Amino acid sequence: MHSSHQxxxxxxxxxxxxxxxxxxxxxxxxxxxxxxxxxxxxxxxxPAGLALPxxxxxxxxxxxxxxxxxxxxxxxxxxxxxxxxxxNNGRVALSRFGLDGDLDHxxxxxxxxxx
DNA sequence: GCTTTGACGTATG
DNA sequence: TCATACGCCAAAG
Numbered sequence: 001m002h003s004s005h006q007x008x009x010x011x012x013x014x015x016x017x018x019x020x021x022x023x024x025x026x027x028x029x030x031x032x033x034x035x036x037x038x039x040x041x042x043x044x045x046x047p048a049g050l051a052l053p054x055x056x057x058x059x060x061x062x063x064x065x066x067x068x069x070x071x072x073x074x075x076x077x078x079x080x081x082x083x084x085x086x087x088n089n090g091r092v093a094l095s096r097f098g099l100d101g102d103l104d105h106x107x108x109x110x111x112x113x114x115x
Numbered sequence: 116g117c118t119t120t121g122a123c124g125t126a127t128g
Numbered sequence: 129t130c131a132t133a134c135g136c137c138a139a140a141g
Contacts, residue, residue: 004138005138005139022123022124023122023123023124024123024124027123032138034123034124034135034136034137035123035136035137035138036123036124036136037120037121037122037123037124037136037137037138038121038123038136038137038138038139039122039123040121040122040123041120041121041122041123041138041139041140042122042138042139043122044121044122045139045140054122057122058122059122059123059124060123060124060125061124064122065122065123066122067122072122073122076122
């Protein structure tokens with residue numbers, strides 16, 4: 001059985017440590033092109049405690065989707081910086097940390113442990 | 116089964 | 129860079 005959220009979780013889990021991806025990229029990676037909102041909604045409903053690198057998911061603009069100043073916002077910034085991702089005022093340079101950029105998209109699918 | 120709800124994306128000004 | 133509009137459509141109620 002392959003529920004859409006299962007594939008979405010898998011796509012998120014596939015983001016290498018120290019890299020980020022947009023909601024749209026996750027959706028596409030999950031075989032659901034154009035369903036970025038579904039990814040966001042799912043994460044919003046996903047209970048904390050689930051071992052998922054949700055913090056590596058940003059908007060297409062490279063900004064943190066959560067409301068600036070909220071707990072989640074700060075939490076996400078913290079988790080990203082802990083992995084070496086530079087976060088400035090809730091923004092990340094996708095040109096350097098994004099998988100969508102022209103960087104090594106080949107990293108997709110590689111288990112984080114092998115990096 | 117119809118309506119509302121999104122941690123979104125792209126286009127446009 | 130900000131705002132506004134519109135598209136998208138699976139889940140939740």
